Amino acid sequence: MRYSSFTPYDIVLLLQGLGVSVGLFLATSLIGLLLGTVWAVIRYYRVPGLWQLMSFLAELLKNSPVLVQLFLVFFGFPAFFRVNMTPVEAATLTLSLNTAAFVYVIAVSAVESVGRDQIEAARVFGLSRWQVLRHVIGPQASAFAVGPLVALLVNQLQVTSLISVIGVVDLTKVGNILNLRTLKPFIVWTVVGLLYYAAAKLIAMLGTRLENRLRAHSAWKGL
């Protein structure tokens, strides 16, 4: 067997790469969802100083390339703050913050989509701001946000491919390695692309199921 031909072990490599991509995606999505939601709650309470800071941070993260953010964190932070960072740590930090920024934007518009009049009614009946968030705004805002959130997550999965440039051996990096070895770019990148596609489809499918669940209690929407 020639060095440049495909071997069964390449499948293991590809699956490992996929595992790293999906693992990182899951971890950063979870952190991003939590963090973005917390930011949105801080904004809801208009915590002085803090909420303007959150908005500004979200703006920055949303309007600059992820690749640049990644370089800043991986190369810039160690140089400036004198901290050591592995590629995986840098990737996790960057992608989590980036996801959080977009989650924040979606959550804020979801909260704003809930009619003022209902919120006033709930306040007049004595519900605290937290109770209003929990019982009136939350359920309606999540039904509103789940569509955009799923679209965001599908996109963030693709964005994980950028981390290969700082040396994380994700699916794209594995593709790169195989490509250099076999010199069959068409086959390699088709397979890699299809694997991303399958993972994205899976996320979209789970998302649609969740969306239907969340909207089931709001049968009023369909009327």
Added chain:
Amino acid sequence: MLKAENVRKVFGSTVVLDGVNLSVQPGEVVSILGSSGSGKSTLIRCINGLEKLDGGRITVDEFDVSKPRELAEARKRSGTVFQLFNLYPHMTALQNITLAPIQVLQQPKAEAERKARALLAQVGLGDRGDAYPAQLSGGQRQRVGICRALAMEPRYLLLDEVTSALDPEMTADVLGILADLARGGTTMVFVTHEIEFARQISNRIVFLDKGKLVVDLPTAAFFSAKGGMAVPRIAQFLSKMRKD
């Protein structure tokens, strides 16, 4: 007693309430009349703490709505029914009614639901507890809105043009329920354009004109030639309303 003393409210450079005095005793039905823009809704919104006062004082059973500590108590004592119902669309009629009793009064769920079902039955919606607002007609939604306010067992019921979004038949429905409540001794502050109805159920009628409370009279006196009708603004208002 519900009491407004010298209440002043400004939006930008417009004075919307200008030295309003009003007191409502338990058991009374007081109607607030006045043309569009005279400040009726704003007065209600000041009483239930949705607007901050720019002057004066409002107390609900001695609890000052301008003091954050007392507002919660004041709000427990008044219940509001809104012009556009303001129901929670993602909750069933029953959940709309029980939310505040469970969360604010900490009633056990079963008890809150039992009371809510009794209220719904009382307004002829005994079988619609599980319907979402979008599945109800306007009149039915407003009846749910009334039940939601009554479920808090308020000492004062605040109603702001609760029938103006309804067609005449549904209006008659809802007014019928309010008349029952008035007969049952529920204290009401009733903003309305339904002059005849106000005349039937009110003990007193007050008239707001450009943010000033110009008369406050017992119902019969308000409609008498020497009382309210002697005020040109009111005579003009009433004749216009009757023509419409």
